[in-house]
Amino acid sequence: MTSRYINIGRVSELARSAIRIIAPILLALVVGGLILVILGKDPIAYYWYVVKRGLLSWTGFQATLVRTAPLLFVAAGLIVAFRAGIWNLGVDGQFLLAAVLVAAVGSPLNTIIPNWAMICICFILAATIGAIWSLIPAYLKANHGVNEIITTLMMTFIGISLANVLIKIPFNDPATTVPQTVTLAVEDRLPRLFDTIIHHGVILGLLSVLFVHFLMTRTSFGLNLQVVGANPKAAVHAGLNVRFLTYVAFGLSAALAGMGGAVEILGVWGTVRADWDPAYGLLVVPLVFLARFHGIGTIAFVLFFAVLMIGGESASRRLGVPTFFVLVLVGLLLMFLAIVEYLDHRWRQRTT
Amino acid sequence: GFSALSSAADLKAIAVLVPEQGTDYGWNQQGVDAARAVAEKYGLEFMPAEGLGYGDVRPTLRELAEEGASLMICHASGYNTAGPEIAQETGVPVAIVDTPQGLVEGLVTDYTLSGHDGAYLAGVLAAHTTRTGSVGIVVSGEPPSWNSQSAAFAMGVKAASDSTKIIYAVIGPAAYGDAAGGRRVTESVISAGADVIFGQGNGSSFGMIQAVETTKAVDGGKVWFIDVIGDKTEIDKGHLLSSVLWDMVPVYDAMVSDLMDGTFGTRGYQIGLENDSVRLLKSPHIPANIWNELMDLRDKIISGSVSVDNISDAQAVRALMTSVDINEG
Amino acid sequence: MSELLTETFVTALLFGSVTAGVPLLLAGIGEQISEKSGVLNIGLEGMMLVGAYTGFCAAYYFDSFWLGFLFGGLGGVSVAMLMVLFCVILGLNQIVIGIALTLGADGLTALLHHFQFSRTYPRLSAVEPLVIPVVGDIPYLGEVFFHRHPVVYLAVGLVFFLVWLFKRTYVGLNLQAAGDVPAALDVTGVSVRSTRTWAVLATGFLAGVGGAFLANIGAGIFVPHMIHGAGFIGIVLAMLARGHPTWVLYGAALFGVSLSLTTALQVAGFNIPTDVVQMLPFTMVIVMLILLGRNSYLPAALALPYIRGER
């Protein structure tokens, strides 16, 4: 190009971004630490317990990995939607309903067909339920341009209530006094890796994120979705079938969220209790944004926050800090990480 | 690993897991305090795990097991799937609630707490106290333990005076912490005529109390509140007529001793009037004569001459309420 | 049941609906302001929570509902300031910050409650209503609508004030332009930043007052997590209203009524699970959307940070 197009080297990009990541996290921890000090607790001890339990101790680390499984599926779903410019904030409803149906059919099926078949069917079922639950928002967006933030939020509210109705009436297990579905026996759940408590769902979760990352960044289908997401008018102009793609993006996203529900039930719970709503979406949505929809980044963030959840619970218990503090810490970290994202983004812009 | 535990020496620590902080003058607090008391009694280490919420407690259970808990009390109906699983996995004895059929020798025991006998007494008390001829039941949700008490309360009311109306209202799903909802619903119930409110619900019960304190009964008079599980006398403003107190110390105590005798998991545990693990709170607002009558009734129940059936099914509970009769008629 | 549904009872029900509706109304119109200016404020729930906490503290310690609302508003504003700093000034991702603020506020208020109130659970006395003469005597409605704390009248008045503000003032024009094509506002010499700042602060204040109302008048006490999703309902209402404050009013009314409908049905003895009734309002809205199928107007630059000169 012309002489005036300067070439800025990638010099020490790693170092820079490393600092960019570390500094704000430290800041967040310092602020959190101050709160602990005010509560008269020892911040260092607290953080040490968090790391020790969530990361360093083998059993704790297993717990962390297990916790990531549903988060990863939800994240995968969100990556698809967000890259396609669809703000699917309804993953929780899709997740929960799928979970309920999986729990309801899981153990009955297991009595009539082999375990592996039951598991496959449950995943397919979960995906289908999730997709179905995204149908109305998809229709309203594709055909009437109704903003999906509203509709997906509402479908989640409805979904949570509906899940309760299902659990309390049709799927209620008469054997238990508390309203919950039948329970899938431990040995019939997702097989575990070797003799750990880590079930295969964790691996599936990782794969699902990597898969959608590849799908969205390395295939024509993904690029089509991205174009639709970035500028629908341009998509129409380029001759893309925007409606169809919208349905597909919604369906895929919700299906993955639903499979997240399946993994949580088949891997950990074996049953769903009335009024259960882990609301993983609320945590994963910001993480996916922070990773700028990048698969690897998302995995890293999910792992980080899983450590925090598992470790934080333990640390709070040991130091007698109310568990609410973990929420505060999560909030702080998200905020400061948002600053990381921002600085990093600006810097990238300056270099490309 | 339960034979290893069959002598007192091997008992080291008791852990108790509760969904909210043990400061609610109710379910969580009673559980934590009782476990602490028992731990002290036997000189055991006490491992409280509060505010775990209703999510997955398996990680916490595993960790407690690792840290050498000899008994893990899962003090929430939400934990009674996870509890036994981890007991099997780790071999550490676990106690769960509301699952009488779930006993496993040496590993899993159950304590199904229901203050229904006490609630029956409360119902009688309410029937004697009401001026308007209507009493109300407000619950935050419909778990079995709530239900059985609602039913018993209703039966008590009817037993004392058949004409008394019983107004039943659930705040809403998962409304355990919905104080505003508690107040709103209670106010409606009061203005539907009730002047005695039997309230069950954790955070939301403070909303109910608030309503009772700030709303006049339809006759312009004072509204009374009957609480459950905990003793809110400390924070009462003169409306706390009574409370169906639950005392879990005897239950946990029995568990520990069974653990020592190696009989753990062979029987479930209840609370009841006989050992005062269920009892009515005697507030100064209860006239002596009524109190004596209640105490007689208590003895009859203990002796079995009066029996209160334990109804825990939501539909059955609603069937007992006045409004439904009217509906059917 | 007929004998149960007395005037007092029906009145109490409707009274309850209004009480339940007002926080949604305040939060909803608040959200609408910042959305008009292009800021999608997902932190509404957090602002309400903090408002509920600070509002309750003020009302309790100063023993004044008015101060309660004032400090509730300020509590909301304090959260809104973070939103302004991060999203309007730095231009960080609004959804991330919004959720972060909500989670953080949830934890923090619960924490404060734990150390401050969890042994005493202080409660406020009943609020003294300001009875509007004449209309206050109308059977049923009189008490429901006109035996109220003045803040209720203000909240409703605010709706119509906003209608006027949006349509007839520069502030309204600026808000709309800022949410639509910020650059178009910027080049006319009006700072997009301060437009959005003021909008978000206004949102914070209203959400805070809404939270305070929920705590002080709705419950009369503060307990953790007490907002219970009202903030998210507020967001939905604001978006559904497509820029019409009056629609938020209708929406809030709908929700209020549906809430006490639950109670009414139970007290009347209809055996409908509460969950089903809870689904009603949203289901109604969805059905309406499908039937009317009008595409929802949302500001073009909603949730997009504005950086001057950015290409």
Place this chain on the structure above:
Amino acid sequence: MALSASDSKIHHTSAIELRGISKFFPGVVANQDITLDIYAGEIHALLGENGAGKSTLISILAGLHRPDAGTIIIGGVERRLGSPRDSLLAGIGTVFQHVLLAPTLSVIENLMLGGSWKNKLDKESARSRFAELCGLLAVTIDPEALVGSLSLGQRQQVEIMRALWRGGERVLILDEPTSMLTPQGVIELGHVMKRLRENGVAIVFVTHKLREAYELCDRISVLRNGAFAGQINPDHGSGMGEEETIEQIIRMMFDKEGQSDSTVDNGGTNVAVRNVFADSQTRSISVAAKEVSTIALPGECGLSAVSFEVARGEIFGIAGIDGNGQKHLAEVLAGQRDLATGQIELDGEDISVLKVSERRDRGFRYLTDDRVGEGIVSDHSVATNLVAKSIGENPYWKYGFTKWRAIFSFARRQIKKYDIRTPSERTSIGRLSGGNIQKALFAREMDDNAEIVLLNKPTYGLDLQNIASARDRIREGASRGITTLLISTELEELIDLADRIGVMYQGQMVGIVEANPGSENRIGSLMTGASLN
């Protein structure tokens, strides 16, 4: 040059003095040490090729960008233009290259924007003000119409009104204001500018039409590669005729001798008018519109029974004042809009129901005039945008897998071939200069498989060298047998390129005229509907 500038200062008072202004963007030096005086009461043309840095300089004057170096002196005192407000307060009014209006606000509301929020909205006085400005610019626009419903040309006029509305009492800056205007509109604008000049307003005028610059402007400054390349005073150009002057400008702009005739002379006097029209009957009809009508939303201009036929290899011009149905016509032909009645034929086959992609497969190409709106995905890379219309097709996709390497190298080739000025093929296209975006779009449509190309204002925003090359490509394509439909508001261009010209007026094709220099007036009267009444 510098000399002429300094000595002329003696008898001119400077409205604005730029001293060593520089502006750097990621990977680009947009302005480099620019020193320039703008005198009060002059019309000062700012010329330069696409990407030369004109808009950037203007953004700096408008307070949208802070210069990285240099100072700005206004009325003798150094001023810091930190925000658009500062610039307005300094008496600078600006018309931006890409229209900046709020589509959901009405015209009048857009014009009122910017009053202090403390004052009350006074629509009445605003309307009267609006009326007189309409008179001044000789335009008729409904003040209550939503800007979103206006044609780009009308929007540009609103934009000009806004610049006159407030600010601009010292300096009025117009960045390619005529790009979307009709000849008539340009003339009116010229009158306005002259009148303002009489009142001592300094006017900075960016255009790519050298003749405009020559006729209107007192002085002409040229930017090249972001730096000041020189200055000319047409009137002082003692003895230097128009052609010479333009020669000299071109030399400055491109740092080379103006080569082919068409490069120098974009004045439409190109004699080589190909006359395929005569024998076009004998040739096969490539595209035909039959009684095509569309449904128009309020504010739009639909089509009513438009019919025409275009022979293979013919260049069919479509003239008309902007907003007379060209948009609908283009979209209907491209398949982006359903037609209400009538049909469209491709090689005699009815394609009315075919989708955009299907028409594309048949070799149909559509270059939109809504560059930023629907042309590009602005935060995706130049490379992605270059292939955006052929996603999934070989050779850049195999079995649906993207071969980014291939795409990037293809992009690099296109960038070279079409001389798109960008730091790299990975730069997000939105950051390119207006003209360079246009080049990229042009490159995307003019691929080898194109058989029918529909070009909507293909050269708007291009500098004349690019215009020249674009026109050459169009001609060359036609000679290869590509059927070309050329929508333009510039008669000169149409007459230069087209074989026949259909004239649009209020959604109808009011006439089809053979294109030769003589037919200008005929077309002009058709465009204004004069010939109808």
